[in-house]
Amino acid sequence: MHEASAAEAIVRMVTVEAAAHNAARISRISLVLGETAGYMRESLEFFVAAAARGGPAEGAALDIRYVRMRLRCGSCGLEYDRAGFTFDCPSCGARGMLAGAGNEFYVDSVELEEASA
Amino acid sequence: MKVELKRAIYEENDRLAAAIHEGLSARGVFVVNVLGSPGAGKTSVITRLAEILDVSEKLAVIEGDVASDIDTRALRALGIDAWQIETGGDCHLNAPMIKAVLGRMEVADGSWLFIENIGNLICPAEFVIGEDLKIVVASAAEGSDKPYKYPMIFAKSAAVVLTKGDLAQAVGFDEGFFRAGLASVAPKAPVFPLNGRTGEGAQDLLSWLREIRSSP
Numbered sequence: 492m493h494e495a496s497a498a499e500a501i502v503r504m505v506t507v508e509a510a511a512h513n514a515a516r517i518s519r520i521s522l523v524l525g526e527t528a529g530y531m532r533e534s535l536e537f538f539v540a541a542a543a544r545g546g547p548a549e550g551a552a553l554d555i556r557y558v559r560m561r562l563r564c565g566s567c568g569l570e571y572d573r574a575g576f577t578f579d580c581p582s583c584g585a586r587g588m589l590a591g592a593g594n595e596f597y598v599d600s601v602e603l604e605e606a607s608a
Numbered sequence: 609m610k611v612e613l614k615r616a617i618y619e620e621n622d623r624l625a626a627a628i629h630e631g632l633s634a635r636g637v638f639v640v641n642v643l644g645s646p647g648a649g650k651t652s653v654i655t656r657l658a659e660i661l662d663v664s665e666k667l668a669v670i671e672g673d674v675a676s677d678i679d680t681r682a683l684r685a686l687g688i689d690a691w692q693i694e695t696g697g698d699c700h701l702n703a704p705m706i707k708a709v710l711g712r713m714e715v716a717d718g719s720w721l722f723i724e725n726i727g728n729l730i731c732p733a734e735f736v737i738g739e740d741l742k743i744v745v746a747s748a749a750e751g752s753d754k755p756y757k758y759p760m761i762f763a764k765s766a767a768v769v770l771t772k773g774d775l776a777q778a779v780g781f782d783e784g785f786f787r788a789g790l791a792s793v794a795p796k797a798p799v800f801p802l803n804g805r806t807g808e809g810a811q812d813l814l815s816w817l818r819e820i821r822s823s824p
Contacts, residue, residue, distance in 0.1 A: 493699055493731055500617050508611060527760040529730050560759065562792065576756055578792035589793045594734070594760055598613045605609065 494530055497596075498538035502548050505601045509547045514603035517548040521600045525558040525593035532557065551601075558595050562587030621735060624703035628710070628738030636718040638821045639738055643761055644745035645754075646727030649771035651679045652804030653745050654722045657814055658688050659807060666719040670709055672701040672726050679724065689713075700731040706738055729758040741765075741820065747772040748781035755789030762794045766820070769813060770801045 501520065509517050520539070524530060532555050543549045559572040566585030578587045616622060632639055644650045651671070658667055669690040671680045674697060683690035691713045693705050701723065715721055723739065725732040733742075744765040746754055749772050755762045762768065768790060776783065790797065798816060802809035 497617055500620070504613070504615060504617070504619075508613065512609065512611065514609070529734055529760070576753075578756070578789065586788070587792055588795060589759070589763055592760065592763055596618075596734075597616045600610055600612045600614075603609045603611060 494534040494538045495542070497530060498535060498542040501539055501598060502542040502546065504598055505548055505551075506546055508601055509603050512603050513606055515547065515606035516604040517543075517551045517601055518604050519552045519554060519602035520548065520598065521554040521556070523556045523558060523595045523597050523599050525560070525595040527560055527593045528596040530596065556599065558591075558593050560589070560593035561591035563590040564588075618702075618735065621703045624707060625736040625738045628703060628706055629740070632715070632721065632738060633740075635715075637715055637721050638719075638817075639721045639723065639740050640817065641732075641737055641739035641742040642722055642724045642745060643729075643732050643742055643765060644725075644727065644769075645729050645747075645750055648727065648745040648747045648750065649769075649802075649804040650724045650727070650745045651682065653769055653771065653802060653810070653813075654724060655683065655686060655688070656802065656804060656807040656810040657722070657817075658683075658686070660810055660814055661720070666716045668713065668715045668719050668721050670706065670713075670721070670723040672705070672724055674698070674726060695726060699726055699728050700735050701725050701737050702735050703737050729754065729761045733758075733761040733764045741767075743767045743769060745769045745771055746786075748776040748783075749779050751779070752782040752786035753789070755786060755793055759789075759793040762790060762797070765794060765797055767797050767813070767816065768794065768799045770799055771804050773801050774803065 505517050505520055536553055539553055562573055563570045564580035564585050565588050567583045569582050580587050642650050669683055672693045674695055677692040680690045680692040691709050693709050742765045744761050800813040
């Protein structure tokens, strides 16, 4: 459910952008997606393709840059991606503190094709 | 041609939420977005707070549910000014829903406005709806692993209300483990144990809310 409305918002945003640039077609949509943003890459791909059907974004390639949750060890200072269930430091075992939420969810860029003259 | 956008997917929601917040804030309304899983005790927490407000303090409540107005009826029966949003399946409240319900209700200047979000630990964390702050209600009955499984909702919340502590032993709730998870993702969020049936602990939560509200 949720992916569908996100996908519609993405397609709406890039379609408005294409019109503003007088572009005929959107060939690529680049997204940044954090692991805690609450979306699965596969569902987003599916729903963006569905939402784009019949419009200028139809068939656009979808690049998704995935951002992991980052933690910083409170003891040794190591920065690391969360791995598995624990927040603890993989090096010294001390408590890790949230350093980067990994909840990014935005359109980074689009590639547009000019309308042929 | 490549065009850099770097624009949040929900920028329209975020803009509307900022406008809602600005409008309410200008009238001295303080908005608390109450998060938590189904059955955590969100309505009970709001009810217990309502009972101990000073007579001079005004309160309005927006109840978000996928279906039914059971909570709103219960709150109104207690004399609380409550308004229902039924999302019909949507898993979170968003700013347009709040704008719509605010158009139907009267929120007195200087009120508290509690918005009970949909019972869900995932997407409600992602949407701002015009609030001053979020609090999350977590019950012992849900288990002590919730900060590890749903880190974002805790990371986004200014305080954690821990309910159903009297069930902790029966359900094997490990409070140390729960708090260790919070220490990683929400180190600044105070934890308020609160008994939703007796109201024990509600005064501490209210005092903290008043303090935040009065701080610049």
